[in-house]
Amino acid sequence: MKNILTIIFRLTVACLLAGLVMGIAFIATNKAKKHNMHVHEHKVMLSLLGYSAKNPAPESVAMHPVYRYLVGEGEELATGYLLPLRDGAFSFVTIDLAGAFVAQTPVALAVEKAREAEDRSQAISAAIGVEKTLRYADQTILVTNGGKRTAYLLPGKFPGFKTFIAAMLALDQNFTILGVEIMEHEEDPGLGGEIVQNYFKKQFKGKPLETVKKLEVVKTPLPEEYRQALEADKSGLKAEEVARIEEQYKDGDIYALTGATISSRSVTNGVKAMVKKFAYRLAILDRVLVEQHIATPF
């Protein structure tokens, strides 16, 4: 009995010590890790828009993040958007579920602090009143070039085969898909894990909204010429040839990955839902912005 007690006591102490060491390491490295993730995200965004180290984004390109929240007041539910204004301030616009404008509240928030989820929701709560419940929904980045809207970036999450897949979508101003990038996933390596490969994710590129709305997954094998066009960096196909083949397939469905139909379907449905919902919400938001004369930089 005495033995058991000493074992329990010593193991507990050992676990506490281990926890302490790990906690210190976590606090010490967390900031750098977040910074890395931010840098990585920014790089992915630029590459989706077609910019790279060789072809850097011009000065006139600006990114304006818009955060969407669900605002609850008693039984009432509304959508809230945190919008950057032209003079650098922030405004929180609530729109009810039918799409009608409810209220506009100025939010006191510094630009750097808007990135931190906690600081952001605190500032909004303080602006709209603490009695209302606030739940973060998602984020959209509106890209402008010289004041004109050129593209939308949608970071999002959808269910995959086992757990959530985090992806980043780029759309042009007509909601045609510019590219899809998988940010995080836990699909099976070699099967569902292939969703990160160009021959799968590049299939989404160039699909217009109308096609995306009724996008399906087909289980026929990927045609060889399409694969070569999708993996142009490997096959060395010429740019005009790639453009011709992509044009030919741009209204087609998504070819499923071999042995990973569920993962293929999850990504396709996820992308489909994200694009459809975004197009719907943006139309409402834009109408409200015009009606209320809200001066946003996009």
Added chain:
Amino acid sequence: MATDKTNLQLVVNGILNENPIFRLVLSMCPAVGISTTVMNGFMLGIAVFFVQVCSSCTIALFKNVIHPRIRIPTYTLTIATWVTVIDMILAAYLPEAYARMGIFIKLIVAFAIITMRLEMFASKESVTASFWDGIGMGLGFMFGMMALGFVRELLGMGTILGYDVLGFKPLLFFVLPLAGFFCVGLMMAFFNYIEIVYKRARRA
């Protein structure tokens, strides 16, 4: 029961006489799985080096309060703690290397070499001796991984550290995990041969 070896002998012992890969034949899975290039071998070697040194010192420091019945769980806990710390540090400061190595770093918890070293050495010796033994074992592992990586990268891809040195790919087979076993076997034979020759020369 202190060791009678000097610090330098402890380090050399880990690299040559008791090399984790070629002599003790421990932690074969990572050795075979990751040693496809020199750089991969080096990265994992560095990680194992730190985990081994930190764990050895920790166990040597606390050896008198570790209950003998639960020493293996305690070792695992210690190793897991240091692996987590290394994992977080790499993720924060070397994100590009981490993207490639991340999944293997977590596997270090199950590396036989570290547990075995804690059981055989650190739990009986002083902190200083364990520190040098950890350095020796870590360097020995790193040396083994890099030697394997050198052969496999050169024969499989014709490159060294990513630079094209041969201009052609002699044997693609050597990049595959299976070839890791052949490589380990051949190199083990090579090192044994060198030892025999060395001993014979000394006797004569």
